[in-house]
Amino acid sequence: xxxxxxxxxxxxxxxxxxxxxxxxxxxxxxxxxxxxxxxxxxxxxxxxxxxxxxxxxxxxxxxxxxxxxxxxxxxxxxxxxxxxxxxxxxxxxxxxxxxxxxxxxxxxxxxxxxxxxxxxxxxxxxxxxxxxxxxxxxxxxxxxxxxxxxxxxxxxxxxxxxxxxxxxxxxxxxxxxxxxxxxxxxxxxxxxxxxxxxxxxxxxxxxxxxxxxxxxxxxxxxxxxxxxxxxxxxxxxxxxxxxxxxxxxxxxxxxxxxxxxxxxxxxxxxxxxxx
Numbered sequence: 001x002x003x004x005x006x007x008x009x010x011x012x013x014x015x016x017x018x019x020x021x022x023x024x025x026x027x028x029x030x031x032x033x034x035x036x037x038x039x040x041x042x043x044x045x046x047x048x049x050x051x052x053x054x055x056x057x058x059x060x061x062x063x064x065x066x067x068x069x070x071x072x073x074x075x076x077x078x079x080x081x082x083x084x085x086x087x088x089x090x091x092x093x094x095x096x097x098x099x100x101x102x103x104x105x106x107x108x109x110x111x112x113x114x115x116x117x118x119x120x121x122x123x124x125x126x127x128x129x130x131x132x133x134x135x136x137x138x139x140x141x142x143x144x145x146x147x148x149x150x151x152x153x154x155x156x157x158x159x160x161x162x163x164x165x166x167x168x169x170x171x172x173x174x175x176x177x178x179x180x181x182x183x184x185x186x187x188x189x190x191x192x193x194x195x196x197x198x199x200x201x202x203x204x205x206x207x208x209x210x211x212x213x214x215x216x217x218x219x220x221x222x223x224x225x226x227x228x229x230x231x232x233x234x235x236x237x238x239x240x241x242x243x244x245x246x247x248x249x250x251x252x253x254x255x256x257x258x259x260x261x262x263x264x265x266x267x268x269x270x271x272x273x274x275x
Contacts, residue, residue: 123187
């Protein structure tokens, strides 16, 4: 279970160092999310959990009259995002979304690519974001559907030694925390008119001149296999890496290592109506 402290520590550092590979992995989902964002009005835009900044930069380039602020809890990711951006209307700040206090105009559009499933208290955070937004603000974000619809996740899980399930928490953070639409509605306090659009896409684990090597590098640093590989004894780690290599090679086709993946595109409107 990945939480805020993980993102402020080793997980955030890994994602900051691996941003090119993680952008590639979402490369076939991002255009769907950008199209959904393009359909919404908004001049003061905040990207929640902006990571290394790809979505913020793309939105800023497409909407140059708008002000775009990427927000992430990880200092390392914000540094990576700032270093790669030369877009004058895009800025990045390290902040906790649950305590965000926008400067100047209130946000009228929130966006996020897989960045909202890790809030420790989702109802509080979503209610806060609604309260500091402009009346009738919109939210557009993506998140994974259930693990059984995401072959990359189930395939990786099958490689790993069994572990004790985490303690049950109603609002436990994690990559699949927003798979159930009813749970999402319960999390999104302060928001109404929820819309859920399913998107099936190809998760690109590796591409380029050495797609197998790229996929192995990704899975060693990002996701459930990475955590296990860091903590396993050497003999078990070698065995898992051997099985991981076989899995990656089995998914190599057309110069890419790919896995079926499934996401929601979710939109909602703030219940905050008064100035």
